Amino acid sequence: MSVYGMTSVTVGVSDMNESLGLFRDVMGLQVESDGEAPRALLDAWGLPGNVTARLVVLSCGGYPAGHLRLAQYSPAPTESVRLDHGAGAVDSSTDIGPKAIDFYVPAPMSAAVEAITGAGYGFRSEPIRYEVGDIESEECLFSGPDGVPALLMIGHRHPPESMRELPAGVRFSEIATTSVVCADPEAARRLYCDALGMEAGTDAWVPEENLDLARRLTGVGTATGMYFLLVAAPGEPSGKLLFVHFAGVPGKRLTGRMRPGKLGVNLFSYTASELDATLEKACKAGATLLRGPTQVGETRVALLLGANEELLELTEEG
Numbered sequence: 001m002s003v004y005g006m007t008s009v010t011v012g013v014s015d016m017n018e019s020l021g022l023f024r025d026v027m028g029l030q031v032e033s034d035g036e037a038p039r040a041l042l043d044a045w046g047l048p049g050n051v052t053a054r055l056v057v058l059s060c061g062g063y064p065a066g067h068l069r070l071a072q073y074s075p076a077p078t079e080s081v082r083l084d085h086g087a088g089a090v091d092s093s094t095d096i097g098p099k100a101i102d103f104y105v106p107a108p109m110s111a112a113v114e115a116i117t118g119a120g121y122g123f124r125s126e127p128i129r130y131e132v133g134d135i136e137s138e139e140c141l142f143s144g145p146d147g148v149p150a151l152l153m154i155g156h157r158h159p160p161e162s163m164r165e166l167p168a169g170v171r172f173s174e175i176a177t178t179s180v181v182c183a184d185p186e187a188a189r190r191l192y193c194d195a196l197g198m199e200a201g202t203d204a205w206v207p208e209e210n211l212d213l214a215r216r217l218t219g220v221g222t223a224t225g226m227y228f229l230l231v232a233a234p235g236e237p238s239g240k241l242l243f244v245h246f247a248g249v250p251g252k253r254l255t256g257r258m259r260p261g262k263l264g265v266n267l268f269s270y271t272a273s274e275l276d277a278t279l280e281k282a283c284k285a286g287a288t289l290l291r292g293p294t295q296v297g298e299t300r301v302a303l304l305l306g307a308n309e310e311l312l313e314l315t316e317e318g
Helices: 015-027 039-044 108-119 185-195 209-216 275-284
Strands: 007-011 032-037 053-061 065-074 097-104 128-132 136-145 149-157 175-181 201-205 225-232 239-249 263-269 288-298 299-305 311-317
Touching: 007 175, 015 032, 015 108, 039 065, 039 275, 039 299, 065 263, 097 128, 108 136, 108 275, 128 209, 136 201, 136 209, 175 311, 185 201, 185 239, 209 225, 209 239, 225 299, 263 275, 275 288, 275 311
Parallel strands: 007 065, 097 149, 175 239, 263 311
Antiparallel strands: 007 263, 032 053, 053 065, 097 175, 128 136, 136 149, 201 225, 225 239, 288 299, 299 311
Protein backbone atom coordinates (compact mmCIF):
# COMPACT_ATOMS: atom_id res chain seq x y z
CA MET A 1 0.00 0.00 0.00
CA SER A 2 1.30 3.48 -0.88
CA VAL A 3 -1.18 5.68 1.02
CA TYR A 4 -3.47 5.10 3.96
CA GLY A 5 -7.04 6.32 4.35
CA MET A 6 -7.70 10.03 3.83
CA THR A 7 -6.87 11.66 7.14
CA SER A 8 -8.59 14.96 6.44
CA VAL A 9 -10.19 17.33 3.98
CA THR A 10 -9.10 20.95 4.39
CA VAL A 11 -11.86 23.50 3.80
CA GLY A 12 -11.15 27.23 3.71
CA VAL A 13 -13.81 29.32 5.50
CA SER A 14 -14.35 33.05 5.95
CA ASP A 15 -15.81 32.83 9.48
CA MET A 16 -14.50 30.10 11.78
CA ASN A 17 -17.08 30.69 14.50
CA GLU A 18 -19.95 30.44 12.03
CA SER A 19 -18.50 27.27 10.54
CA LEU A 20 -18.05 25.70 13.97
CA GLY A 21 -21.65 26.61 14.68
CA LEU A 22 -22.61 24.14 11.95
CA PHE A 23 -20.02 21.39 12.06
CA ARG A 24 -19.40 21.30 15.84
CA ASP A 25 -22.59 22.58 17.41
CA VAL A 26 -25.25 21.26 14.99
CA MET A 27 -23.57 18.23 13.44
CA GLY A 28 -21.79 17.22 16.64
CA LEU A 29 -18.27 16.82 15.27
CA GLN A 30 -15.57 16.85 17.93
CA VAL A 31 -12.73 19.40 17.99
CA GLU A 32 -9.39 17.56 17.95
CA SER A 33 -7.14 20.62 17.69
CA ASP A 34 -7.44 24.38 17.33
CA GLY A 35 -4.50 26.69 16.70
CA GLU A 36 -2.37 28.73 14.38
CA ALA A 37 -0.80 26.91 11.44
CA PRO A 38 2.99 26.61 11.72
CA ARG A 39 4.85 28.91 9.34
CA ALA A 40 6.68 25.91 7.93
CA LEU A 41 3.38 24.30 6.93
CA LEU A 42 2.11 27.45 5.23
CA ASP A 43 5.42 27.64 3.36
CA ALA A 44 5.02 24.00 2.29
CA TRP A 45 1.58 24.91 0.97
CA GLY A 46 3.10 27.74 -1.07
CA LEU A 47 1.34 30.59 0.74
CA PRO A 48 2.89 34.08 0.87
CA GLY A 49 4.81 35.10 3.98
CA ASN A 50 2.11 37.54 5.11
CA VAL A 51 -0.61 34.84 5.22
CA THR A 52 -1.56 33.24 8.52
CA ALA A 53 -4.21 30.60 9.22
CA ARG A 54 -6.20 29.27 12.13
CA LEU A 55 -6.70 25.54 11.71
CA VAL A 56 -9.43 23.59 13.52
CA VAL A 57 -9.53 19.81 13.05
CA LEU A 58 -12.82 18.00 13.75
CA SER A 59 -13.57 14.29 13.93
CA CYS A 60 -16.54 12.05 14.55
CA GLY A 61 -15.86 10.93 18.11
CA GLY A 62 -12.13 10.60 17.50
CA TYR A 63 -12.42 8.32 14.46
CA PRO A 64 -9.00 8.50 12.74
CA ALA A 65 -10.09 9.00 9.11
CA GLY A 66 -12.26 11.57 7.35
CA HIS A 67 -11.40 14.52 9.57
CA LEU A 68 -12.60 17.99 8.61
CA ARG A 69 -9.79 20.56 8.84
CA LEU A 70 -11.23 24.07 8.74
CA ALA A 71 -8.84 26.86 7.74
CA GLN A 72 -9.53 30.56 8.27
CA TYR A 73 -6.88 32.55 6.44
CA SER A 74 -5.71 36.11 7.01
CA PRO A 75 -5.80 38.22 4.89
CA ALA A 76 -9.28 36.91 4.05
CA PRO A 77 -9.51 35.04 0.72
CA THR A 78 -11.45 36.57 -2.15
CA GLU A 79 -11.60 33.50 -4.42
CA SER A 80 -13.61 30.29 -4.02
CA VAL A 81 -12.42 26.89 -5.19
CA ARG A 82 -15.90 26.22 -6.55
CA LEU A 83 -19.00 28.40 -6.58
CA ASP A 84 -21.63 26.64 -8.68
CA HIS A 85 -24.93 27.48 -7.01
CA GLY A 86 -26.94 30.57 -6.18
CA ALA A 87 -27.04 34.15 -7.43
CA GLY A 88 -23.26 34.62 -7.34
CA ALA A 89 -22.38 31.37 -9.09
CA VAL A 90 -19.48 31.65 -11.53
CA ASP A 91 -19.00 27.91 -12.09
CA SER A 92 -21.07 25.01 -13.38
CA SER A 93 -22.04 21.78 -11.63
CA THR A 94 -20.17 19.91 -14.37
CA ASP A 95 -16.87 21.81 -14.09
CA ILE A 96 -13.92 19.45 -13.55
CA GLY A 97 -12.58 19.54 -10.01
CA PRO A 98 -13.55 19.00 -6.36
CA LYS A 99 -17.26 19.00 -5.60
CA ALA A 100 -18.87 18.02 -2.26
CA ILE A 101 -17.98 16.67 1.17
CA ASP A 102 -20.31 13.83 2.17
CA PHE A 103 -21.58 12.75 5.58
CA TYR A 104 -23.57 9.65 6.52
CA VAL A 105 -26.64 10.22 8.67
CA PRO A 106 -29.04 7.75 10.30
CA ALA A 107 -32.58 7.37 9.02
CA PRO A 108 -34.86 9.17 8.67
CA MET A 109 -33.31 11.81 6.44
CA SER A 110 -35.86 14.36 7.61
CA ALA A 111 -34.17 14.68 11.02
CA ALA A 112 -30.83 15.67 9.48
CA VAL A 113 -32.50 18.02 7.01
CA GLU A 114 -34.37 19.77 9.81
CA ALA A 115 -31.14 20.21 11.80
CA ILE A 116 -29.32 21.77 8.84
CA THR A 117 -32.17 24.05 7.77
CA GLY A 118 -32.67 25.07 11.39
CA ALA A 119 -29.08 26.33 11.36
CA GLY A 120 -29.91 28.56 8.38
CA TYR A 121 -28.45 26.52 5.49
CA GLY A 122 -30.42 25.84 2.32
CA PHE A 123 -30.73 22.61 0.37
CA ARG A 124 -30.08 22.30 -3.35
CA SER A 125 -32.07 19.08 -3.75
CA GLU A 126 -34.77 17.12 -2.01
CA PRO A 127 -33.86 13.68 -0.60
CA ILE A 128 -33.46 11.29 -3.54
CA ARG A 129 -33.21 7.50 -3.27
CA TYR A 130 -31.54 5.61 -6.12
CA GLU A 131 -29.44 2.57 -7.05
CA VAL A 132 -26.09 2.16 -8.82
CA GLY A 133 -25.00 -1.45 -9.24
CA ASP A 134 -25.51 -3.18 -5.87
CA ILE A 135 -25.56 0.11 -3.96
CA GLU A 136 -28.76 1.80 -2.78
CA SER A 137 -28.47 5.34 -1.38
CA GLU A 138 -30.62 8.22 -0.25
CA GLU A 139 -28.97 11.61 -0.63
CA CYS A 140 -29.57 15.34 -0.59
CA LEU A 141 -27.23 18.27 -1.17
CA PHE A 142 -26.97 21.55 0.73
CA SER A 143 -24.74 24.62 0.59
CA GLY A 144 -22.53 24.91 3.66
CA PRO A 145 -20.35 27.81 4.85
CA ASP A 146 -19.19 30.01 1.94
CA GLY A 147 -21.29 27.88 -0.42
CA VAL A 148 -19.22 24.70 -0.09
CA PRO A 149 -21.38 21.79 -1.33
CA ALA A 150 -22.12 19.22 1.38
CA LEU A 151 -24.09 16.02 0.90
CA LEU A 152 -26.08 14.00 3.43
CA MET A 153 -26.37 10.30 2.75
CA ILE A 154 -28.16 7.24 4.10
CA GLY A 155 -26.68 3.93 2.99
CA HIS A 156 -29.78 1.79 2.64
CA ARG A 157 -27.67 -0.89 0.97
CA HIS A 158 -23.94 -0.16 1.31
CA PRO A 159 -21.26 -2.80 1.97
CA PRO A 160 -19.40 -2.55 5.31
CA GLU A 161 -16.13 -1.77 3.50
CA SER A 162 -17.64 1.53 2.32
CA MET A 163 -19.80 2.51 5.32
CA ARG A 164 -18.96 2.06 8.97
CA GLU A 165 -21.76 1.64 11.48
CA LEU A 166 -22.35 4.91 13.30
CA PRO A 167 -22.09 4.74 17.10
CA ALA A 168 -25.34 5.11 19.02
CA GLY A 169 -26.46 8.71 19.28
CA VAL A 170 -24.23 10.00 16.46
CA ARG A 171 -26.27 12.17 14.07
CA PHE A 172 -23.57 12.93 11.46
CA SER A 173 -20.52 10.90 10.50
CA GLU A 174 -16.99 11.96 9.70
CA ILE A 175 -16.36 12.86 6.05
CA ALA A 176 -17.22 9.51 4.55
CA THR A 177 -16.65 10.53 0.93
CA THR A 178 -15.57 13.55 -1.09
CA SER A 179 -16.73 13.85 -4.68
CA VAL A 180 -14.74 15.09 -7.66
CA VAL A 181 -16.24 15.91 -11.06
CA CYS A 182 -14.12 13.85 -13.41
CA ALA A 183 -13.12 14.21 -17.06
CA ASP A 184 -11.56 10.75 -17.34
CA PRO A 185 -12.40 7.95 -14.88
CA GLU A 186 -9.62 5.81 -16.34
CA ALA A 187 -7.01 8.44 -15.45
CA ALA A 188 -8.35 8.49 -11.88
CA ARG A 189 -8.18 4.69 -11.74
CA ARG A 190 -4.54 4.68 -12.89
CA LEU A 191 -3.49 7.15 -10.21
CA TYR A 192 -5.48 5.99 -7.21
CA CYS A 193 -5.68 2.25 -7.77
CA ASP A 194 -2.55 1.41 -9.79
CA ALA A 195 -0.13 3.93 -8.26
CA LEU A 196 -1.47 4.76 -4.78
CA GLY A 197 -2.75 1.30 -3.89
CA MET A 198 -6.42 2.08 -3.34
CA GLU A 199 -9.28 -0.23 -4.23
CA ALA A 200 -12.26 0.50 -6.47
CA GLY A 201 -15.74 0.04 -5.03
CA THR A 202 -18.60 1.33 -7.15
CA ASP A 203 -17.33 1.38 -10.74
CA ALA A 204 -20.33 1.67 -13.06
CA TRP A 205 -22.66 3.81 -15.15
CA VAL A 206 -25.84 4.94 -13.44
CA PRO A 207 -28.59 2.66 -14.81
CA GLU A 208 -30.93 4.28 -17.29
CA GLU A 209 -33.91 3.77 -14.99
CA ASN A 210 -32.17 5.82 -12.25
CA LEU A 211 -30.65 8.48 -14.47
CA ASP A 212 -33.43 11.03 -13.99
CA LEU A 213 -33.07 10.76 -10.20
CA ALA A 214 -29.30 11.25 -10.49
CA ARG A 215 -29.88 14.29 -12.72
CA ARG A 216 -32.16 15.82 -10.07
CA LEU A 217 -29.65 15.14 -7.29
CA THR A 218 -26.72 16.65 -9.15
CA GLY A 219 -28.65 19.40 -10.89
CA VAL A 220 -27.26 18.31 -14.26
CA GLY A 221 -30.43 17.76 -16.24
CA THR A 222 -28.75 17.47 -19.64
CA ALA A 223 -26.30 14.66 -18.88
CA THR A 224 -26.74 11.74 -21.27
CA GLY A 225 -25.08 9.44 -18.75
CA MET A 226 -23.22 9.43 -15.42
CA TYR A 227 -20.32 7.22 -14.39
CA PHE A 228 -19.34 6.70 -10.73
CA LEU A 229 -15.90 5.49 -9.64
CA LEU A 230 -15.40 5.12 -5.88
CA VAL A 231 -11.88 4.56 -4.55
CA ALA A 232 -10.80 3.87 -0.97
CA ALA A 233 -7.82 2.67 1.02
CA PRO A 234 -8.13 -1.09 1.69
CA GLY A 235 -10.05 -1.78 4.87
CA GLU A 236 -11.02 1.87 5.47
CA PRO A 237 -14.71 2.73 4.98
CA SER A 238 -14.28 6.51 5.36
CA GLY A 239 -12.24 9.15 3.58
CA LYS A 240 -13.21 7.78 0.17
CA LEU A 241 -13.10 9.63 -3.16
CA LEU A 242 -16.00 9.45 -5.59
CA PHE A 243 -15.22 10.46 -9.17
CA VAL A 244 -18.35 11.48 -11.11
CA HIS A 245 -18.22 11.68 -14.90
CA PHE A 246 -21.03 13.47 -16.76
CA ALA A 247 -21.40 12.27 -20.35
CA GLY A 248 -22.57 14.64 -23.07
CA VAL A 249 -22.16 17.79 -20.97
CA PRO A 250 -19.37 20.35 -21.41
CA GLY A 251 -17.54 21.61 -18.35
CA LYS A 252 -14.47 23.76 -17.88
CA ARG A 253 -11.56 22.73 -15.68
CA LEU A 254 -11.21 24.47 -12.32
CA THR A 255 -7.53 24.90 -13.09
CA GLY A 256 -5.48 26.18 -10.18
CA ARG A 257 -8.54 26.58 -7.97
CA MET A 258 -8.11 23.78 -5.41
CA ARG A 259 -5.33 25.40 -3.41
CA PRO A 260 -4.68 26.42 0.20
CA GLY A 261 -5.57 30.05 0.82
CA LYS A 262 -8.97 29.91 -0.90
CA LEU A 263 -12.56 29.37 0.24
CA GLY A 264 -13.87 25.84 -0.16
CA VAL A 265 -12.15 22.48 -0.51
CA ASN A 266 -8.36 23.07 -0.41
CA LEU A 267 -6.67 19.70 0.17
CA PHE A 268 -7.20 15.94 0.44
CA SER A 269 -4.63 14.71 2.99
CA TYR A 270 -3.12 11.23 3.11
CA THR A 271 -0.32 9.59 5.06
CA ALA A 272 2.12 7.91 2.68
CA SER A 273 4.58 5.09 3.16
CA GLU A 274 7.90 5.66 1.39
CA LEU A 275 6.93 9.14 0.23
CA ASP A 276 9.58 9.52 -2.47
CA ALA A 277 8.70 6.21 -4.11
CA THR A 278 4.99 7.01 -3.85
CA LEU A 279 5.48 10.37 -5.57
CA GLU A 280 7.51 8.74 -8.34
CA LYS A 281 4.78 6.15 -9.00
CA ALA A 282 2.08 8.81 -8.91
CA CYS A 283 3.86 11.04 -11.41
CA LYS A 284 4.36 8.09 -13.76
CA ALA A 285 0.59 7.52 -13.51
CA GLY A 286 -0.15 11.07 -14.65
CA ALA A 287 -0.06 13.17 -11.47
CA THR A 288 2.03 16.34 -11.15
CA LEU A 289 4.25 17.14 -8.16
CA LEU A 290 3.48 20.80 -7.33
CA ARG A 291 5.56 21.29 -4.20
CA GLY A 292 7.95 19.40 -1.95
CA PRO A 293 8.70 17.21 -0.30
CA THR A 294 9.28 19.84 2.39
CA GLN A 295 10.25 19.24 6.01
CA VAL A 296 7.64 20.52 8.49
CA GLY A 297 8.84 19.62 11.95
CA GLU A 298 9.08 15.83 12.05
CA THR A 299 6.90 15.46 8.94
CA ARG A 300 7.69 15.61 5.23
CA VAL A 301 4.95 17.23 3.14
CA ALA A 302 4.33 17.16 -0.62
CA LEU A 303 1.50 18.54 -2.76
CA LEU A 304 0.40 16.36 -5.68
CA LEU A 305 -2.05 17.41 -8.40
CA GLY A 306 -4.33 14.73 -9.84
CA ALA A 307 -5.77 14.45 -13.34
CA ASN A 308 -9.07 16.11 -12.38
CA GLU A 309 -7.75 19.28 -10.71
CA GLU A 310 -7.78 17.66 -7.24
CA LEU A 311 -4.89 18.50 -4.89
CA LEU A 312 -3.47 15.91 -2.51
CA GLU A 313 -1.32 16.60 0.52
CA LEU A 314 0.89 13.55 1.11
CA THR A 315 2.76 13.35 4.42
CA GLU A 316 5.37 11.00 5.86
CA GLU A 317 6.37 11.00 9.50
CA GLY A 318 10.01 10.88 10.62
